[in-house]
Amino acid sequence: WSSDVCSSDLTASTGLDALTQLIEPYVCSRPNPMTDALCMEGMRRAARSLRAAFHDGRNAAAREDMSVASLFGGLALANAGLGAVHGFAGPVGGMFPAPHGAVCAALLPHVMEMNLRALRLRQPANEVLPRYQEAARILTGRADAVAEAGVEWVSELVNDLGIPGLRSYGIKPEHLPELVEKSAKASSMKANPIVLTPGELDEILHRAL
Numbered sequence: 001w002s003s004d005v006c007s008s009d010l011t012a013s014t015g016l017d018a019l020t021q022l023i024e025p026y027v028c029s030r031p032n033p034m035t036d037a038l039c040m041e042g043m044r045r046a047a048r049s050l051r052a053a054f055h056d057g058r059n060a061a062a063r064e065d066m067s068v069a070s071l072f073g074g075l076a077l078a079n080a081g082l083g084a085v086h087g088f089a090g091p092v093g094g095m096f097p098a099p100h101g102a103v104c105a106a107l108l109p110h111v112m113e114m115n116l117r118a119l120r121l122r123q124p125a126n127e128v129l130p131r132y133q134e135a136a137r138i139l140t141g142r143a144d145a146v147a148e149a150g151v152e153w154v155s156e157l158v159n160d161l162g163i164p165g166l167r168s169y170g171i172k173p174e175h176l177p178e179l180v181e182k183s184a185k186a187s188s189m190k191a192n193p194i195v196l197t198p199g200e201l202d203e204i205l206h207r208a209l
Contacts (some may be wrong), residue, residue: 004207005156006097008054008055008057009162011050011053011057011066012042012054012101012102012105012162012163013099013100013101013102013105013162013175014101015046015050015053015066015083015101016050016072016101016105016108016116016144016157016158016161016178017079017100017101017104017105018033018042018046018066018069018070018073018103019046019051019069019073019108019154019157020073020085020086020104020105020108021070021073021074021077021082021086021133022038022039022042022043022046022069022072022073022076022130023039023043023108023112023154024077024081024082024083024085024086024119024191025038025076025077025079025080025081025082025113025190025191026039026040026043026076026131026135026137027083027128027131027132027193028080028081028082028083028096028191028192028193028196029081029128029190029191029192030080030081030191031080031131032079032080035075035076035079035080035081036197038072038073038076039066039071039072039073039076040134040138041068041141042068042069042072042073042076043069043135043138043139044138045066045068045069045072046065046066046069046184047138047139047140048065048167049061049062049063049064049065049066049069049143050066050157050161051157051160051161053065053066054161057079072075073192079189079209081188081191082188082191083106083111083115083188083189083190083191083192083193084111084114084115084183084189084201084204085104085107085111085188086186086188087181087183087184087186087188087189088102088103088107088111088179088186088187088205089103089104089203090181090183090186090188090200091179091186092166092169092171092179093180094148094182095182096169097169097170097176098166098169100173102163102164103166103169105158105161106158106163106164106165106166106208107166107204107208108154108158109151109154109155110204110207110208111159111204112132112150112154113148113151113177114196114200114203114204115128115132115192115193115194115196116129116132116147116148116151116199117197118194118200119194120195122194122195123194126177126193126194127186128145128193128194132147132150133145133146133147133150135147135150136148136149136150136151136153137150139153140153140155154203161162165208166205166209167209168209171205171209173206173209176202176205176206177191179205180198180201180202180205181198183201184198184201
């Protein structure tokens with residue numbers, strides 16, 4: 001996170017990867033009290049500091065917040081798991097010259113939205129649904145925020161930080177069936193809060209293009 005070597009583009013992609021690695025363990029299928037604490041504090045730090053670090057690379061307080069958030073995300077994913085964002089990101093990175101963090105950022109709001117839709121449709125009593133609401137409250141800073149507000153906040157952040165769609169890395173609609181097949185088998189996908197159908201996985205990728 002050194003301001004001397006970390007450009008705004010690199011800050012955006014790595015910072016959004018750090019945020020993804022806080023959100024996914026928090027809403028994954030196997031969280032625990034330790035990872036919850038790490039994710040909640042990490043999300044607070046990223047929410048208040050990622051934009052600041054992006055706009056002013058020499059903002060030491062923002063850089064420190066993002067460094068701590070990144071560390072906490074690493075500890076959380078190692079002790080809980082990730083989800084569909086990283087389930088996609090591995091195969092995408094293996095098939096295309098795409099920066100990992102930027103791929104995660106392009107996918108994150110669409111995965112969050114699809115997980116919410118699938119959970120409400122097939123598992124409306126799943127205890128992960130209140131977690132999405134709590135994540136929204138942390139990210140937006142609003143006590144009355146609903147889960148969709150978190151998705152909207154992430155989507156706006158991705159846009160504000162100039163993250164391109166997956167098309168920019170050469171990914172085309174004809175590549176999606178292979179990506180869906182490979183992603184469904186990825187280890188990170190196993191911790192997603194609900195098993196997504198091939199059709200749902202395909203829809204996420206189409207939206208992220």
